[in-house]
Amino acid sequence: MSTSEGSKTADSMDEDTSQVPHARRSKVWEHYEQELVVVEGDPKAVCKYCRGQFHTKFGTSSLRTHIAEACRSIEDACRKSFLLTMKKMPSEGLLVFDEKVSRELMVKFCIHAEIPFIKFEDPHLQPWIDSL
Known part of the structure; x- marks a missing residue:
C-alpha cells in the first residue's frame, strides 16, 4: 500500500x-x-x-x-x-407517558362529557387524581 x-x-x-x-x-x-x-x-x-x-x-x-x-x-x-x-417512535410502536399531556386530555374529556364534579370524589378514582 x-x-x-x-x-x-x-x-x-x-x-x-x-x-x-x-x-x-x-x-x-x-x-x-x-x-x-x-x-x-x-x-x-x-x-x-x-x-x-x-x-x-x-x-x-x-x-x-x-x-x-x-x-x-x-x-x-x-x-x-x-x-x-x-x-415515541411510530415505527417501533414505543410510547412514553407524558403527565402534562395526560392531564390536559383528561380535563378536555371531562368537560366534553359533562362529567359531574361529584364523580371525582369516587374512592376508586381518588388515588389516581392525587397522583396527578
Missing part, C-alpha cells in the same frame, strides 16, 4: 468519526463509553454495564434495544429511567 493510499484510508476514517458527535444526541449514549472501539475495522459502542460491543453504523436502535431489554448488568431503576426518556 502506498503512502497516499494509507493517508486516504486515514482521511476516510477521520470523516467517519467526525460524524459521531452528530449521532450522539440520543439519550442512549449516556449508557455507552464516550470512545468507540474499532473491532476488525468496524467502530463499535461499548456498554458501560456489561462491556458488550455494538454496531452503530445504522443508528442507535441496537443500542436502545440492548439497554431497554437485553443488558443483564444494568440496574432495574436505571433501565426504567432510560425507558421513560425514550421518545
Whole structure:
C-alpha cells in the first residue's frame, strides 16, 4: 500500500468519526463509553454495564434495544429511567407517558362529557387524581 493510499484510508476514517458527535444526541449514549472501539475495522459502542460491543453504523436502535431489554448488568431503576426518556417512535410502536399531556386530555374529556364534579370524589378514582 502506498503512502497516499494509507493517508486516504486515514482521511476516510477521520470523516467517519467526525460524524459521531452528530449521532450522539440520543439519550442512549449516556449508557455507552464516550470512545468507540474499532473491532476488525468496524467502530463499535461499548456498554458501560456489561462491556458488550455494538454496531452503530445504522443508528442507535441496537443500542436502545440492548439497554431497554437485553443488558443483564444494568440496574432495574436505571433501565426504567432510560425507558421513560425514550421518545415515541411510530415505527417501533414505543410510547412514553407524558403527565402534562395526560392531564390536559383528561380535563378536555371531562368537560366534553359533562362529567359531574361529584364523580371525582369516587374512592376508586381518588388515588389516581392525587397522583396527578
